[in-house]
Amino acid sequence: MKFKRLMAIAMAGAMTLSMAACGSSSEGGATGNSSNGAAAAGGDDTLVVWTLASDLKDFGERYQEKTGVTVETVVIEPADYPTKVQTALMGGESEPDIIVGEPQMLEDFYDNGFFADLDEMGAKDYEGQIVDYVWKVGQDSEGIQRAISYQITPAGFYYRRDIAQEVFGTDDPEEIGKLFADYDTILQTAQTLKDAGYRIFASDAETSYFSGDSAWVVDGKLNVNDARFAYMDLVIDLYQKDLTAYANQWSTPWYQAMSGEVPILTAEIQNYEDDSVNVWDAESFAEATADLEKTTVFAFGLPSWGVLTMRDNVGETSGKWGVCSGPAYGFGGGTYIGISSLSEKKDLAWDFVKFCTLDEETADWWIEFSEGDTVSLISALDKHKDDANEIYGGEKLYSFWLDQAQGIDYSKVTKYDKVINDAWGAAISSIKTGQASRDEALTTFYDTVESTYPEIQVTR
Amino acid sequence: MGDKIKKGILYLALIILALACLLPFVLMIVNATRSGAEISQSFTFIPSTHLKENWVRLFDYFNVFKGMWNSLLVSVPATLLGVYFPAMTAYGLAIYKFRGNKLIFGSILVFMMIPGQLSLIGFYQLCTKLHLVNSYIPLTIPAIAAAGTIFFLRQYILSSVPMSLVEAARIDGANELYTFHRIIIPIIAPGMATMGIMAFIGNWNNYLLPMIILNKNDKFTLPVMMATLRASLDIQANQGAIYLAVALSVIPILLVFTIFSRYIISSISAGAVKG
Numbered sequence: 001m002k003f004k005r006l007m008a009i010a011m012a013g014a015m016t017l018s019m020a021a022c023g024s025s026s027e028g029g030a031t032g033n034s035s036n037g038a039a040a041a042g043g044d045d046t047l048v049v050w051t052l053a054s055d056l057k058d059f060g061e062r063y064q065e066k067t068g069v070t071v072e073t074v075v076i077e078p079a080d081y082p083t084k085v086q087t088a089l090m091g092g093e094s095e096p097d098i099i100v101g102e103p104q105m106l107e108d109f110y111d112n113g114f115f116a117d118l119d120e121m122g123a124k125d126y127e128g129q130i131v132d133y134v135w136k137v138g139q140d141s142e143g144i145q146r147a148i149s150y151q152i153t154p155a156g157f158y159y160r161r162d163i164a165q166e167v168f169g170t171d172d173p174e175e176i177g178k179l180f181a182d183y184d185t186i187l188q189t190a191q192t193l194k195d196a197g198y199r200i201f202a203s204d205a206e207t208s209y210f211s212g213d214s215a216w217v218v219d220g221k222l223n224v225n226d227a228r229f230a231y232m233d234l235v236i237d238l239y240q241k242d243l244t245a246y247a248n249q250w251s252t253p254w255y256q257a258m259s260g261e262v263p264i265l266t267a268e269i270q271n272y273e274d275d276s277v278n279v280w281d282a283e284s285f286a287e288a289t290a291d292l293e294k295t296t297v298f299a300f301g302l303p304s305w306g307v308l309t310m311r312d313n314v315g316e317t318s319g320k321w322g323v324c325s326g327p328a329y330g331f332g333g334g335t336y337i338g339i340s341s342l343s344e345k346k347d348l349a350w351d352f353v354k355f356c357t358l359d360e361e362t363a364d365w366w367i368e369f370s371e372g373d374t375v376s377l378i379s380a381l382d383k384h385k386d387d388a389n390e391i392y393g394g395e396k397l398y399s400f401w402l403d404q405a406q407g408i409d410y411s412k413v414t415k416y417d418k419v420i421n422d423a424w425g426a427a428i429s430s431i432k433t434g435q436a437s438r439d440e441a442l443t444t445f446y447d448t449v450e451s452t453y454p455e456i457q458v459t460r
Numbered sequence: 461m462g463d464k465i466k467k468g469i470l471y472l473a474l475i476i477l478a479l480a481c482l483l484p485f486v487l488m489i490v491n492a493t494r495s496g497a498e499i500s501q502s503f504t505f506i507p508s509t510h511l512k513e514n515w516v517r518l519f520d521y522f523n524v525f526k527g528m529w530n531s532l533l534v535s536v537p538a539t540l541l542g543v544y545f546p547a548m549t550a551y552g553l554a555i556y557k558f559r560g561n562k563l564i565f566g567s568i569l570v571f572m573m574i575p576g577q578l579s580l581i582g583f584y585q586l587c588t589k590l591h592l593v594n595s596y597i598p599l600t601i602p603a604i605a606a607a608g609t610i611f612f613l614r615q616y617i618l619s620s621v622p623m624s625l626v627e628a629a630r631i632d633g634a635n636e637l638y639t640f641h642r643i644i645i646p647i648i649a650p651g652m653a654t655m656g657i658m659a660f661i662g663n664w665n666n667y668l669l670p671m672i673i674l675n676k677n678d679k680f681t682l683p684v685m686m687a688t689l690r691a692s693l694d695i696q697a698n699q700g701a702i703y704l705a706v707a708l709s710v711i712p713i714l715l716v717f718t719i720f721s722r723y724i725i726s727s728i729s730a731g732a733v734k735g
Binding site (some may be wrong): 048050051052053054072073074075076077078079080083084086087088090091092093095096 | 580581584585587588593668671672675676677687688690691
């Protein structure tokens with residue numbers, strides 16, 4: 001009988017629990033996601049958006065306000081997004097009307113035919129209204145338009161104007177850009193700054209967005225050209241010649257370097273070989289590094305969305321920053337919107353894509369709403385080209401980013417980039433820390449590429 | 461005296477172990493009260509004052525209680541089905557002697573070794589054809605075929621149910637189903653509870669399949685909802701909210717565990733056959 005009594009208790013427990021859950025859910029539902037409820041109730045006039053960036057939720061709400069079409073936005077975690085879309089579309093799912101992708105996912109999506117042909121919908125008419133590289137990234141290998149992004153993500157160097165003035169006698173972005181013109185010049189600049197008591201970068205990964213001006217894979221062959229090796233040498237030199245503050249990108253000291261002085265870490269601390277310093281904890285970090293020499297960092301290399309990252313972290317140095325170009329044109333990230341090839345509401349979906357990417361009013365709204373994201377619509381960028389950003393010393397960032405974006409060569413993007421870049425980065429860091437010799441590291445790199453992508457021909 | 465020292469050392473070791481097990485939970489609860497910036501900057505056991513802020517932010521994204529309710533709708537049926545039917549199968553395989561018994565058991569063992577992720581696309585296709593996408597049926601009914609539970613319970617029955625008990629029941633005129641319900645289940649209940657707790661935790665935390673099968677925000681289970689917090693640009697600011705969500709999601713597991721673990725202990729001490 002014990003079992004029965006136990007079951008009774010368990011059932012009662014489950015019931016109270018579910019009742020509690022019910023009570024609160026109706027309460028929260030009223031205040032919380034009312035848009036979701038409405039979307040579920042809506043019938044034919046609902047547009048379903050599957051996205052990995054919650055930006056599109058805001059776009060969806062805006063579209064709903066403007067047109068009255070119910071938009072149901074389903075946000076999926078970026079890491080699982082490709083799995084979700086692949087399974088659903090290969091399984092013949094017609095529910096999502098809008099699907100999105102980041103540059104490194106796009107080629108797979110194109111090859112599998114997930115995106116509908118936008119040229120059929122009339123995308124050709126809009127050619128030239130969007131920054132060129134974004135337009136090209138949205139095309140498959142046959143040049144058919146499949147997706148469009150609402151933002152551009154060109155990379156640049158964010159530098160301290162006051163330090164530039166002191167060390168180089170000018171803070172003009174054009175002039176400072178010359179100090180980053182190529183890898184050798186960057187090394188020289190780094191040395192000059194070190195002699196003046198500053199460090200050029202907080203980490204040695206700052207140049208990564210400018211690392212290659214060629215494609216990793218050309219005609220099915222792995223392409224490691226001289227520029228790649230030059231980049232490798234640069235990173236190794238920055239590290240071994242003691243030219244950075246030895247912070248790791250995205251760690252606490254790296255963020256701290258945006259707002260002022262940071263201690264110069266040692267190579268051991270950077271590699272976490274010495275556990276005595278917890279780089280993730282501001283207080284214990286300050287304590288442990290009290291005796292270390294302090295320095296101020298000159299520059300950060302980030303894509304245009306770094307404008308927002310910097311804004312949140314610069315603190316008192318706000319207004320003292322500037323942005324200039326790097327040794328090569330590069331970009332990082334970006335969300336590309338397209339229509340699912342299985343969607344039954346392609347016309348409505350196309351209207352939504354146009355609304356998000358090609359509508360000047362939306363672009364204006366997004367610039368304001370996101371507080372400084374960089375849109376891809378040329379007319380909007382033109383309109384805002386004289387907008388001065390006070391955090392960056394009144395620099396006119398939109399025209400700067402437009403210039404940078406126009407220099408980007410889209411053709412060097414391949415679907416292999418993520419894996420190959422990671423492997424190349426791993427090779428570089430094992431060489432710079434002396435864990436492996438150059439030959440060993442390169443062998444590991446080639447092996448990794450060969451085993452991950454058997455279809456790529458590797459010549460060592 | 462020596463005994464006392466020994467005991468003292470033992471207790472000390474146990475206390476340290478218990479602390480080691482509890483600390484992550486405490487940390488999680490403390491972090492649920494701190495802001496994202498605080499979390500990424502340092503690590504402490506002193507609660508901060510941002511609980512309300514995290515709560516508001518969390519509920520701004522989705523309704524946690526709705527997610528819990530959805531998760532319960534999936535995990536309770538899946539657990540009950542996933543324990544009752546395997547127990548029946550295990551009983552059949554352990555007690556009845558029939559041709560093909562070994563073969564069936566062998567094939568169940570083989571199926572245990574195939575990871576479910578392999579057939580994901582096929583499973584999704586099947587669900588689309590049967591119009592089961594966006595429903596909880598694909599998440600609950602297949603739980604009946606729990607190969608691992610069958611294997612475990614079969615071994616458990618072989619070791620804890622004496623054949624004489626079944627024979628006694630038959631002589632007294634109980635039919636087979638009655639025997640199973642009234643005599644076998646109480647004996648193997650500890651095993652069932654163990655597998656039940658595991659199944660519940662597994663179903664409650666299941667992420668991949670619900671993520672694939674469910675396409676509507678209002679059908680999402682808790683783990684799928686929580687993952688969407690990471691899709692935002694404000695990952696740093698969301699840290700506190702993520703901790704809060706995780707802390708809330710653990711509560712039902714703790715409840716189930718406290719209820720059923722007591723049962724595991726009480727049943728083990730009860731003997732079935734006297735003498």
